[in-house]
Amino acid sequence: MENIYWTIYRDYADQIEQGRLSPDSKLPSENQLAKRYGTSRETVRKALHLLSQNGYIHKIKGKGSFVLHVNKFDFPVSGLVSFKEVATKSGKEWNTDVVSLETGKPDPYVASQLNIQGSEAIWKVVRVREVGGEKIILDKDHFHKGLIPPLTKDICRESIYEYLERSSEVKISFAKKVITIEGATEEDERLLDLDRYAMMAVVRNYVYLDDSTLFQYTESRHRPDKFRFVDFARRY
Amino acid sequence: MENIYWTIYRDYADQIEQGRLSPDSKLPSENQLAKRYGTSRETVRKALHLLSQNGYIHKIKGKGSFVLHVNKFDFPVSGLVSFKEVATKSGKEWNTDVVSLETGKPDPYVASQLNIQGSEAIWKVVRVREVGGEKIILDKDHFHKGLIPPLTKDICRESIYEYLERSSEVKISFAKKVITIEGATEEDERLLDLDRYAMMAVVRNYVYLDDSTLFQYTESRHRPDKFRFVDFARRY
């Protein structure tokens, strides 16, 4: 909250997400906002640019900034946010079951994904995500052990992201997601309520720290009928 | 190419995509770039910010800007670019078969997706995308007829995007993609080489113009084994 442009961004992002600003309504002009927040126009523009990039508003030259039609449950659109945040916003009942939490040596595949030597220790967390009473998502997290504070089952049941953000030793900077569709494994069938589904939506998530070192590799396996991914992109 | 920050952005985006700048290498400092391009530091910062947002570089406070490890075939990451651009970059042989091109009234589902009255005319294009000799993608495009110049089969075989961008009557501004996994339809089986696959990766693409009117709705149906979607996201 220290940065001016960030508080302006959060102000309007929150208002739009909560529906307190209706779609198509017009935001105050940049000059008006600058006066209202007691800052300069350039700072306001920084905040509006962020809102625009993230699909909250649309700016039209000569006219102003307008709230986009936003499906609340689509948020975050292609973001970095955790399962807990998304599940909480959706309003459905959800639950996380920590299947296993251990440290050890990575198998060769994970070691290659994490760009590390096979001798370095990692945290390995397996979690089952339950939504509406059905076990739908299987998350397999792998963390560089040396880079993060120690994990417990309780933390994994809540949100590892929140924990890491709070224990400000690590700063998450960016992430790359690769979505593919693959056959269900024996593990998927054992741990999830798969019904008759034979394929899974697989999201491989590569998370990087502020110094651009890869510190987390996650495989998130979703039952296909419950999978939905939203992406917002802008042409400059 | 008129905007200074845009030329700087393109300069470095191209260099990185083509591998002429190797990963982890350091870009010149903002002040150096400002001198080199004969512009101000703020303008350089605009270009670097764009590069950062789109996953080309990573900036570290006090150190500089560094080229990220980028898989050439992952580009564009969550972009708006057309099949032709992606297929051409991948280097594989590709082909587009225009199954049908017609104007008419939309069916109720498409009308609701396009936010229009059932009485307004639309263009309807169905295309099969062939990659490596296999029919893999089924694209069903729907355009507001009144908003775009007339289409021909030749244009559809190449790139509708390129055509629309050149015939500068319309300006594409942003797009929303929704990815889901659904059962294959009789139409999928008839038009594509589905092998044994019973499910499809479905990308619904909503494309908006500069004045934020929705003018295109596209359903892109991919054979699951060939589907791959990459997303890059940044924590601010």
Added chain:
DNA sequence: AACGCAATCCTGTATATACAGGTTTACGGA
């Protein structure tokens, strides 16, 4: 040789100003 501190270079944030060009409003002449 080792340590500590200052100088220097780097990016991040904020402010003020200027002009271009799109959009709307209002006024005045026909």
Added chain:
DNA sequence: TCCGTAAACCTGTATATACAGGATTGCGTT
């Protein structure tokens, strides 16, 4: 009343300046 033009307001781009704070370099003292 109608039309056109000018004024006012809007966002887009570009420049110059200032200071905070992280990272690095190098010098000088111990």
